[in-house]
Structures are given as structure tokens and as C-alpha cells.
Amino acid sequence: MDSNFPVMQGPVCPIPISQHQHIVIGHGAGGVLTHDLIRNVFQKYLGNVILNQSNDAALLRMWQEIPEEQNLVVSTDAHIVSPLFFAGGDIGRLAICGTVNDVSMLGAVPKFLTATFILEEGFPISDLEKILVSMAEAAEEAQVKIVAADTKVTEKGQSDGVFISTTGFGWVNRQYQISGQSAQPGDVVILSGPIGNHGIAVAEARGNLGFRSRIQSDIAPLNGMIAALLDAVPDVHVLRDPTRGGLATTLVEIACQSKVTIHLEEESIAVDRDVQSACDMLGLDPLYMANEGKLIAIVPSQSAERALETLRKHPYGQKAVQVGVVESDSEGQLLLKTPLGTTRHLDMLAGEMLPRIC
């Protein structure tokens, strides 16, 4: 029972409870409770001049925001993760960084985000506040504003705590030709750091590992690092973040889109020791584990050194290395050179990654 439940003495009309510690169905009904939740919780953490106007839509004065010779870039992403909190992040940071990064992968500068929250009846408002603090921090770091937001509440059991969908808007210089279709033979494949940390951090938070590790998710907004990279190397061909499906699946996608063969060197792909150990124990492959703060950049070979230098100066790219090359026009395949010098084929992840039995 809520601590502020009214004490009724004598013939009084019971006043409905107005302050809840958990989400109730009324929070989604559009009335007083909804307004209180928006004002006291959402605007408290995410508020800004545009959001706080509380109109049905956000009016963006584009002529002030979009310089000439720029195109608008839009990306949208739904975020569900179980559990909501894990080492190195939570669903809030994920919801901001995921969309900021997607917008950035075309070389755009993300500016505005919208956010939709699906809340489950009974979800603790204190947890919601933690998530909003984390969103506010990530948005601050990424220099983006949340300009429109919506909340719906489902009955208990019809969703899972909180789902967050975000849509991002940004501007891109028209001279950039950055796309998954732009990899060319002779290009160099650069990876911004070690892989697999996010996947293992979430698995651990689920209690799936059966042991404790110190592995933290790598969730990060990559737009700052990408802006620096494009300043130094405007002729980047492909930018992509290897999220679900991991490095291998993402590179197979690029190889297919660009109709090229990509050749990776297994020895150059860094995996933190704890992540490798966890993967070995569980029969998982780091090449297919999710990342949320890593960048694949495919650049012309003459720009590779400059790209590496630039990335390594940034906190999220200190361990950037060349991991492969784009070799030839073909039907789109990804090959991996093993430490023994043999070559094997890498395919997309089929379904979900299931741990091996022994």
C-alpha cells in the first residue's frame, strides 16, 4: 500500500490518490495523472524549450538549424532489453545512443530526438526516473534535444517494464557519399575497439552466465567521434555500428550491399580477455556478439592512417585498428583469415545465438 494513502476519519469523501510510486493505468489516460507524470517526471529530466511547449507537435525552426547544402537524415529504433539495467548502462542510455548512432552512420550530425515510452502498469516510478536521468545524460553528451515525447500505459503483463522507441533527426553535408553500398575494392576496414562487451554484459545481468564478471557494456554515443573522423577524412565510404548480430553479421550486410568481398584478419580483431573467457565458457562467438559503442569505418586505403590517428585520439576509439580489407567485386562474402593462415567463410547469424552444450 502506498504510504500516502489517505487516513479517513469520520464521514469524508475519499480523495483519489494523486501521487503514486508505481505506474498505474490512469497515468496513460490523458487526464490529471498523465499531466502530472509528464510535468513531474518526464519534463523534470528531459525538458527543454521545445518539449516544454507541450503542443501536439514540436515546431522546429529549421532555417536556423539547417545550414545550406545539407540533407535531412531520419532514423527510428525501438528499444527493448531485459533486464532494464546492466553493467555499463540501461535502456535509457541505449535508447538515446542507439538512435544517435544510427543517424550518425550516414555521416549526419544528430540534432533532435523524439521518444515514445510504453510503460507497464506497476512499473516503479523511481526506476523510470533512473532511466530518464540516464537518457538526459546521454542526450547531453550527444548534444541532442528530445523535442517530442509520448507515453502509453499497458495493463500489467501486456508489456515488460518499459519499452522506449526513439526517432532521431540530423543533418548531413550533401558532399558525403556514406552508405553501406559504397565499399570499394582496395578500401580498408577499421574497427574502433574490442568487441562483444555489450552482449556479455547483458547476458550477465540476466543471470545467464552463472558467474560474475567485470565486463561493462560499451554503450556510447559515437557522433562526436564520427564528426572528428569526417573532419579529417571526408572521403569515408561506409560507417556502421555492429550492434545485433555483431561484427560478422554487419560486415556480411555491407559486403552484400556493396557487392564486394571483405577479408578480415582474425588476429587483428581485439576481444577483451574477460569477454573471450565468457564466450569460451558459454560456447558463444564474439564475432556475433552485440556491441553498442563500436564503429566500423571503411575508408580508401590512402586515408586509413589518418582515420586511425583521428579515431585513436577520441575516448571511444583509442583501440581502433585496421581489421581487414575490401578485396574484390563479387556476390558479397566475408572471409576470415585464421591465425593458422587458413581462410574461412563467415555468414550472418542464423536466428538467435544459442550456447553450445559442451
Add this chain to the structure above:
Amino acid sequence: MTNGKVSPESIRQTKAVLEEIHRITTQPWHIMEICGGQTHAIMEYGLDQLLPEKINLIHGPGCPVCVTSLELIERALQIAALPDVIFTSFGDMLRVPGSSSDLLGARARGADVRMVYSPMDSVRLAQTNPDKQVVFFAIGFETTVPAIAASLLHADKHGLKNFSILPANVLVPPAMQAILQSPDNRVNAFLAAGHVCAIMGYWQYGPIAEKYQTPMVVTGFDPLDLALGILMTVRQLEEGRVEVENAYPKYITRDGNQTAQTMINQVFEPVDRQWRGIGTIPLSGLGLKEVYSHFDASTRFDIQLARLQESPLCIAGSVLRGVAKPSDCPAFGTLCTPTNPLGAPMVSAEGACSAYYRYHKVN
């Protein structure tokens, strides 16, 4: 931070061992690695590409998921679909097709199917869900049995009435005998699976090696371990010796883990078991002893099985017996892929077809 799983020194040594294999090989030899984990590692590192052409590695039936019979999978699917049942399994069993569905499909249709990393997780689920029947799908070779036996003893000690297992464990030595007895057998020697021997030892292999005049070498899983195992096997074959040797002495003794064996023998006894694609092999599985038979999910739940039908295209049986390679199958890589597997060897990472698909599609 590590780059790759194997140290440069180990790579150098592996290359030296491979050179030695090339130097001593004079005749064609068919060597079977019994364990799917070894098949996986061989493909992952491309070891097969580095061996002399005369050496043919045959991939054995050592993927416990692949050899689980259609009948057991159908039984699992039907138990999982019962109300008030939480059906638990190791992860790679979840996508193995029965005749019409897999466990993930059953979950999508409303069954409570959960992946666990250890049978003890299932026992804990039973303790925290007293109003549910929790069933564990007891698959695996000798490697998974000690943990299953321990969890069952734990459940027994706590008087858990809502925990049971669907016994499906299989044993390696009877499968080796079945392969050697087969009229189309091509196997000249075996790489015995290191992790199975870690538990069971390798004292059981002597009589089999002797009877069938087939060398056996206990072998590990790293590229260097595998290369050493292959070298010792080829040496025996070239020199005409038939012995059981241990290329993995750091971890394996002849007698194995006695404590684990005692626990296994307390709970389980050998029973005839059907292997998918191969048929029934006498005394090749583990069933519950009479005293623990009340933990047997196959008798606790009344399941009627309809007639079962394998995909007519799948040649899993020949692949599992080592008679055919996955790439010999007309459906391989076209109709049958990891996303749409027709047979179990395409599902598990240890399945020969899956290993071929993932690592060998380069040509």
C-alpha cells in the same frame, strides 16, 4: 586484451606439428574425430585445409543434439506444451527440428520453454515454482551427466515432487563400436574426445581398439591439441601399432574422475537408445535406475506419439555415421541452412553440417 584465442607460440608449434604430419604420412588414412566440439574447432581454424591430402578427417556422431531421436524431441515438444509445465533445456536443443516444430516454435505458441545453462537452474526453478512441473531435457554425452546426476540427487534430497528429467543422454564407446561394426565403415582410427575422457577416463577404449584393431588417441580442442592428436594417430597407423594413447595428459588420466563416475552410476544405468539417423544402439544411452525412476518425465506425463517422419531430403544418418560429408547432401546450403535446418546436424554449432556451412562455404 587478447587478439584471437590462441597464442602466437601455440600457432608456431601447431605449424611445426602439421609439418611433421606431412613428413610422416605415406598412405591414405581415414581418421574420425568423435566429438562435435572438435569438428567445430577443426573447421574454425581450417586445420583440415592444412593436412596432407591423404588424411581424411571424418566427422563422427559426437553432437549430442544431432543424435537425439525424433521420438524424444516429439515427446519433449508435447510435454512442453502441457499446461503448468516449465520445460527447460540447454540452448542448442531449442532449434532442433522435430517432425513439425522445434522448442522455440512451441514457446511461440505459448509453451513455457526456458533455456538454462545448468540442470541446477532447473531444480531452482522447481523450488521457486512449486505449482509448476519443471522438466529438464537431459541431453548430452558423458560430459553433461555428472551435473544432471548431481541436480537430481539434490532434488531428491529436498523431496522435490515437481522436478523431473527427460533422459536422453548418450554414451560414446557404444557409438564407436556401432561405427566400427557397420559394413560401410571407413574409419582407420579415432580421435577420442578429451572432455568425455576427463570424466570417464579412457580405460573403456582398450578392448574396443584391440577388438577392431583401431588406434585411438585422446585429444583436446585447441588447434595444437588437435594437431598433436592427429600426429600421434598417424604415427600409430604408419607404424602399424594399435594402442590407446593420450595426447591430452595435462587434463586426462586413464581412470577419469572417479567421484563423477560414482555419482553417475548411483543415478543412471545403461539402456538401449535410438540415435537419430543411425538407429538403436544397444546400451548406448543412460536411463534412470529404478530407485530414481519417479523422476522420469517420460513416464510422469502421459504422451501419445503419432507416427514420426524425418525430412526425406536429409542425409543426416550418413553424415553422423561418417559415410557422407555434409557437402555430399543435395539439400546442403540450399534447402537446408542454419536458418531453415532440415536435420539436426545443421542446427547445433557442433553439428557437422553447421560447421561445414559456417566455415567451409568458401568455395
